[in-house]
Amino acid sequence: MTKGWTRKVVVTRHGGPEVLTTVTEAIPEPGPGEVRVRVLAAGVSAFDLMYRRWGRLPGTPALPFALGEDVVGDVDALGPGVSRLAPGERVAGGTWALGVGGGYAEHVCLPADQLVPLPPGVDPAEAVCLVVNYLTAHQHLHHIGQARAGERLLVHGAAGGVGTALLELGKLAGLEMFGTASASAFALVEALGATPIDYRSEDFVARIRELTVDGVDIVVDTIGGGRHLWRSYRALRTGGRLVWLGSSAVETEGLRVAATSMAISALLRWLPDGRSVPPCPTMDELARADGEWYRATLGMLLALLAAGKLRPVIAGRLPLAEAARAHRLLEQGGRPGKFVLLPGA
Numbered sequence: 001m002t003k004g005w006t007r008k009v010v011v012t013r014h015g016g017p018e019v020l021t022t023v024t025e026a027i028p029e030p031g032p033g034e035v036r037v038r039v040l041a042a043g044v045s046a047f048d049l050m051y052r053r054w055g056r057l058p059g060t061p062a063l064p065f066a067l068g069e070d071v072v073g074d075v076d077a078l079g080p081g082v083s084r085l086a087p088g089e090r091v092a093g094g095t096w097a098l099g100v101g102g103g104y105a106e107h108v109c110l111p112a113d114q115l116v117p118l119p120p121g122v123d124p125a126e127a128v129c130l131v132v133n134y135l136t137a138h139q140h141l142h143h144i145g146q147a148r149a150g151e152r153l154l155v156h157g158a159a160g161g162v163g164t165a166l167l168e169l170g171k172l173a174g175l176e177m178f179g180t181a182s183a184s185a186f187a188l189v190e191a192l193g194a195t196p197i198d199y200r201s202e203d204f205v206a207r208i209r210e211l212t213v214d215g216v217d218i219v220v221d222t223i224g225g226g227r228h229l230w231r232s233y234r235a236l237r238t239g240g241r242l243v244w245l246g247s248s249a250v251e252t253e254g255l256r257v258a259a260t261s262m263a264i265s266a267l268l269r270w271l272p273d274g275r276s277v278p279p280c281p282t283m284d285e286l287a288r289a290d291g292e293w294y295r296a297t298l299g300m301l302l303a304l305l306a307a308g309k310l311r312p313v314i315a316g317r318l319p320l321a322e323a324a325r326a327h328r329l330l331e332q333g334g335r336p337g338k339f340v341l342l343p344g345a
């Protein structure tokens with residue numbers, strides 16, 4: 001039995017960033033099949049904001065609950081029956097529960113099957129970006145979108161955590177890329193290999209027609225909502241796939257975005273015009289259904305990071321105790337990439 005205390009950040013009631021509270025508790029013991037990880041880096045995501053704000057999202061735990069899914073850290077204890085990891089090993093992984101897995105902590109216990117060893121010399125903050133954002137991007141580009149070299153890709157929210165991951169992976173896959181973003185993020189979108197389109201002042205359907213004539217092969221839509229998905233569909237050429245990945249529009253339109261997105265996706269599937277809307281399970285749903293895919297793909301992404309072929313965009317590195325500030329900055333927008341909490345800082 002470990003003696004000692006550890007800190008974690010919990011949501012005590014739903015509301016603004018101020019509801020995030022740091023609590024101290026006994027260091028947890030790993031259960032059967034679990035390992036305990038001393039966390040070096042924990043990711044902050046759009047899902048965390050939603051679960052903090054609202055109590056009516058499916059899967060919201062009872063209060064108080066700890067936020068965060070993706071972590072990088074050192075294994076410091078093994079639960080009964082664990083043999084694939086060893087104490088002291090540095091690992092990356094997640095809780096397979098977007099937003100509410102308890103990653104905002106100095107220690108977290110996770111199933112060993114959800115963790116992958118880190119190659120030597122990799123920055124924990126960069127590695128943690130791969131767990132949700134790059135896995136999600138890889139799933140939606142390759143598993144769902146079936147991207148092929150030479151095809152055209154339009155990414156919405158191209159400067160966000162998932163958007164920048166999509167552009168990095170799209171470039172490696174040899175795609176011709178376009179990305180919607182605020183004008184302030186144009187230089188970044190261009191540096192990542194895409195032609196930027198200003199979502200605030202331009203009609204992206206008209207702009208895509210202007211740039212390509214017949215449209216793109218894949219749209220990855222991180223914004224959602226009936227009207228947005230319909231417009232994304234119209235930017236596709238024959239044979240094109242509309243991949244619905246997220247619902248950033250909840251920021252402006254509220255929770256009804258999920259319902260209108262599902263309704264329009266179902267309707268568009270009936271249109272016999274050579275374009276398609278494949279089913280889009282979330283990354284954690286796919287991971288639960290296919291743990292082998294999760295471990296193999298995360299291992300492959302970590303190897304690409306170690307080889308210098310990926311450079312995740314980090315919006316900011318903050319101490320764990322400044323989780324509320326990370327949420328405020330993410331809500332304000334305009335900071336490309338992913339915020340990372342560093343419990344040891």
Ligand SMILES: NC(=O)c1ccc[n+]([C@@H]2O[C@H](COP(=O)([O-])OP(=O)(O)OC[C@H]3O[C@@H](n4cnc5c(N)ncnc54)[C@H](OP(=O)(O)O)[C@@H]3O)[C@@H](O)[C@H]2O)c1
Nearest residue numbers: 046136157159160161162182199246247248282283333334
């Ligand atoms: N399906 C899954 O498994 C899965 C996994 C992870 C995330 N997600 C979802 O994916 C979405 C994106 O996540 P994220 O972590 O990348 O969020 P993020 O880092 O907050 O990025 C969102 C980006 O979207 C931009 N944006 C906002 N409204 C836009 C619009 N109308 N058109 C184009 N760009 C717009 C923002 O730009 P400005 O800041 O300039 O406004 C920002 O750069 C979220 O809805 C999240 O819940 C889904």
